[in-house]
Amino acid sequence: MNRQAPTLEDVAREAGVSRATVSRVVNGVRNVDPAIQDLVRLAIERTGYAPNRAARSLVTRRTGTVALVVSGAGDTSEEEQNAFAARVFSDPFFGRVVGGVVGFLRPRSTHPVLMFAESPEARQEVVRYLRQGNADGALVVSTHPDDPLPALLADAGLPAVLFARPVRPVALSHVDLAHWDGGRIAAERLLARGCRKVATVSGPWAVPASQERLAGFRDTMARGGHPYVPVAEGGFTLDSGVVAMTALLAEHPDVEGVFAANDLMAQGACQVLRERGRRVPDDVAVVGFDDSSVAATCRPPLTSVRQPVEDMAAAMARLLDEHVRGLRTDPVAVLFEPELVVRESA
Amino acid sequence: MNRQAPTLEDVAREAGVSRATVSRVVNGVRNVDPAIQDLVRLAIERTGYAPNRAARSLVTRRTGTVALVVSGAGDTSEEEQNAFAARVFSDPFFGRVVGGVVGFLRPRSTHPVLMFAESPEARQEVVRYLRQGNADGALVVSTHPDDPLPALLADAGLPAVLFARPVRPVALSHVDLAHWDGGRIAAERLLARGCRKVATVSGPWAVPASQERLAGFRDTMARGGHPYVPVAEGGFTLDSGVVAMTALLAEHPDVEGVFAANDLMAQGACQVLRERGRRVPDDVAVVGFDDSSVAATCRPPLTSVRQPVEDMAAAMARLLDEHVRGLRTDPVAVLFEPELVVRESA
DNA sequence: TCGGGGGCATAGAGCGCTCTCCCGCCGCCC
DNA sequence: GGGCGGCGGGAGAGCGCTCTATGCCCCCGA
Numbered sequence: 001m002n003r004q005a006p007t008l009e010d011v012a013r014e015a016g017v018s019r020a021t022v023s024r025v026v027n028g029v030r031n032v033d034p035a036i037q038d039l040v041r042l043a044i045e046r047t048g049y050a051p052n053r054a055a056r057s058l059v060t061r062r063t064g065t066v067a068l069v070v071s072g073a074g075d076t077s078e079e080e081q082n083a084f085a086a087r088v089f090s091d092p093f094f095g096r097v098v099g100g101v102v103g104f105l106r107p108r109s110t111h112p113v114l115m116f117a118e119s120p121e122a123r124q125e126v127v128r129y130l131r132q133g134n135a136d137g138a139l140v141v142s143t144h145p146d147d148p149l150p151a152l153l154a155d156a157g158l159p160a161v162l163f164a165r166p167v168r169p170v171a172l173s174h175v176d177l178a179h180w181d182g183g184r185i186a187a188e189r190l191l192a193r194g195c196r197k198v199a200t201v202s203g204p205w206a207v208p209a210s211q212e213r214l215a216g217f218r219d220t221m222a223r224g225g226h227p228y229v230p231v232a233e234g235g236f237t238l239d240s241g242v243v244a245m246t247a248l249l250a251e252h253p254d255v256e257g258v259f260a261a262n263d264l265m266a267q268g269a270c271q272v273l274r275e276r277g278r279r280v281p282d283d284v285a286v287v288g289f290d291d292s293s294v295a296a297t298c299r300p301p302l303t304s305v306r307q308p309v310e311d312m313a314a315a316m317a318r319l320l321d322e323h324v325r326g327l328r329t330d331p332v333a334v335l336f337e338p339e340l341v342v343r344e345s346a
Numbered sequence: 347m348n349r350q351a352p353t354l355e356d357v358a359r360e361a362g363v364s365r366a367t368v369s370r371v372v373n374g375v376r377n378v379d380p381a382i383q384d385l386v387r388l389a390i391e392r393t394g395y396a397p398n399r400a401a402r403s404l405v406t407r408r409t410g411t412v413a414l415v416v417s418g419a420g421d422t423s424e425e426e427q428n429a430f431a432a433r434v435f436s437d438p439f440f441g442r443v444v445g446g447v448v449g450f451l452r453p454r455s456t457h458p459v460l461m462f463a464e465s466p467e468a469r470q471e472v473v474r475y476l477r478q479g480n481a482d483g484a485l486v487v488s489t490h491p492d493d494p495l496p497a498l499l500a501d502a503g504l505p506a507v508l509f510a511r512p513v514r515p516v517a518l519s520h521v522d523l524a525h526w527d528g529g530r531i532a533a534e535r536l537l538a539r540g541c542r543k544v545a546t547v548s549g550p551w552a553v554p555a556s557q558e559r560l561a562g563f564r565d566t567m568a569r570g571g572h573p574y575v576p577v578a579e580g581g582f583t584l585d586s587g588v589v590a591m592t593a594l595l596a597e598h599p600d601v602e603g604v605f606a607a608n609d610l611m612a613q614g615a616c617q618v619l620r621e622r623g624r625r626v627p628d629d630v631a632v633v634g635f636d637d638s639s640v641a642a643t644c645r646p647p648l649t650s651v652r653q654p655v656e657d658m659a660a661a662m663a664r665l666l667d668e669h670v671r672g673l674r675t676d677p678v679a680v681l682f683e684p685e686l687v688v689r690e691s692a
Numbered sequence: 693t694c695g696g697g698g699g700c701a702t703a704g705a706g707c708g709c710t711c712t713c714c715c716g717c718c719g720c721c722c
Numbered sequence: 723g724g725g726c727g728g729c730g731g732g733a734g735a736g737c738g739c740t741c742t743a744t745g746c747c748c749c750c751g752a
Contacts, residue, residue: 005477007738018702023740033700050477054404055738058707063400065459065480085448086656089441090639092432099431102462109471111480113411113459116448125455131351131396134411134457238643271645293436297584299617310432353708364732369710379730401708404737 006047015043064110067135072118073144092293100313159323173331182305182338183216186259186287191224195257199230201244203261241268263288285346301343352393361389410456413484417495418464438639446659505669519677528651528684529562532605532633537570541603545576547590549607587614609634609641631692647689
């Protein structure tokens with residue numbers, strides 16, 4: 001690399017003080033004579049000193065790094081692993097997570113290292129990585145409901161915070177959305193528009209969030225006088241939205257309003273509706289979920305239930321920080337409220 | 347954190363050998379009696395030993411971490427920084443970069459730490475981060491042509507590899523696409539379809555890649571007997587594609603083929619064309635660039651010039667590795683060839 | 693004049709690992 | 723049989739930092 005980097009020792013010699021004093025100035029700890037502080041700072045300037053983080057974290061047992069783990073469930077084969085990363089990032093949701101996390105981390109000059117855990121080996125690697133002290137803790141975003149990683153982390157006693165409540169309870173903090181309220185908000189919107197015949201494209205039943213969104217939607221529709229709501233299960237993808245909407249339309253051609261459990265499926269629904277000659281929103285109103293970027297680019301632009309993903313991600317990072325610093329020991333859940341973003345589709 | 351982690355010392359005591367021997371076994375260095383190897387491995391198993399990376403990198407001066415930097419150009423304000431991350435990731439291109447990088451890094455059990463450098467402070471932070479020895483080097487993806495970061499890195503003598511050739515020459519290796527050939531391929535496709543009146547939505551002129559794609563397209567069209575090609579400059583965004591295509595169509599209503607310098611702009615172009623009553627591809631053929639995920643979801647699906655982004659990203663990581671290990675000292679450029687992915691739009 | 697205390701700096705002991713020496717032993721060759 | 727090369731293992735010196743224990747000096751009160 002470059003010529004021998006200057007050490008504390010060098011700075012100390014240059015400033016004519018001891019290592020410890022320089023260390024104190026660098027870390028802003030305890031009282032140091034202002035005159036000496038200037039002296040030291042000057043010496044740092046002159047030598048171009050940068051503290052070696054390996055040495056520091058060897059003694060402090062802190063790294064200033066957290067693992068940001070995107071965790072799948074299964075046994076993804078070696079070849080699919082690259083694709084996994086690409087697929088994850090093709091969902092703009094994850095970009096917002098990163099944005100929120102970085103927003104919190106940056107002022108604390110800590111950084112996220114990106115890890116993917118879509119196979120048993122990769123999960124072990126995450127655990128190993130943390131156990132080796134490469135990172136102070138993990139922020140875990142699971143793409144699949146019964147992801148085994150949280151349990152592994154909890155068992156190893158490693159600090160971690162999850163995005164979304166895990167299916168199986170685990171002794172880790174998590175942040176989540178009030179999904180039920182999200183469903184309620186969507187229902188209220190459709191009710192307010194006067195839709196009577198409504199249907200919904202739900203997420204996978206195995207995902208708790210799907211169930212809660214569905215429950216909130218149904219309960220609210222029932223309270224509004226519409227106890228029966230046809231449901232088709234989707235898989236949070238565009239294609240699954242197309243399939244589900246096609247099925248729904250076959251059984252209920254007179255549908256006036258549709259709630260899709262995410263925007264991608266809402267987009268699929270819109271495509272089907274248009275192809276079947278329905279105008280959105282004039283004939284059928286469509287409400288999506290997430291307020292992701294496709295909501296804006298979709299034709300027509302989607303009215304959608306927004307998750308404050310950035311805030312949630314920042315909260316995740318904050319919780320982890322508290323756990324790592326020992327300010328918090330027991331797991332907590334932090335809930336966020338969704339809000340409706342009105343565009344053209346409903 | 348968890349109870350005191352076991353150290354080399356502990357394993358050594360457990361196995362009844364010296365620290366050095368355990369270290370040798372762990373790192374697979376020199377000959378160690380197989381019987382003793384088993385002994386040590388057993389002891390490692392029993393103690394649950396995991397080597398402390400801080401201690402290791404303190405002496406090896408290697409970290410097993412590289413910085414993956416997404417670098418803007420300007421003075422992005424504090425508030426926009428989160429949005430920057432989200433915007434970056436909303437482009438699926440970056441997901442492919444991550445996939446390629448991770449694919450190369452993972453078998454070497456090194457990991458990328460994500461950094462954003464969209465302000466002068468953030469750039470300094472990147473340099474500081476590397477100088478502190480937090481990472482062995484940097485992989486830099488610039489979103490803006492005259493990004494000052496590469497020069498900073500080069501001046502500091504820090505190992506770094508760039509995605510795409512920088513406008514201002516810099517003593518760093520980079521990978522890039524043969525953009526000219528990309529333009530040529532697009533032109534050949536339109537020529538083969540019999541398009542005579544063609545136009546193009548280019549990328550920003552300040553970006554070398556834009557110019558080269560344009561040159562390749564124009565040169566090939568000229569060679570095919572169509573020396574004049576109307577151009578509208580875009581900004582690689584959907585909206586800019588809409589604006590550019592609108593302008594193009596106003597001047598040249600009889601256009602039969604359009605080459606857009608990326609898929610997002612191609613999508614915008616398709617929208618405009620359809621709204622103006624042109625059928626794609628029957629009336630107007632459209633060729634995009636990148637073969638990003640929007641190419642597949644666009645209506646109609648886009649014929650697009652594909653960059654092997656994953657391969658390029660992997661090559662970037664490989665080059666960095668070589669530089670870091672000292673196997674390579676002089677900067678090199680590695681060029682990749684684009685290929686046409688045929689879908690419906692052309 | 694002297695003892696005591698507080699503010700500031702220093703000395704030095706690690707943190708856990710790698711790696712260079714060095715040493716002992718065995719087998720081989722002369 | 724003695725010397726010697728090579729293999730396998732151990733001892734110990736750091737890597738650059740933090741932090742506790744310690745010491746120095748000066749000021750103040752008695």
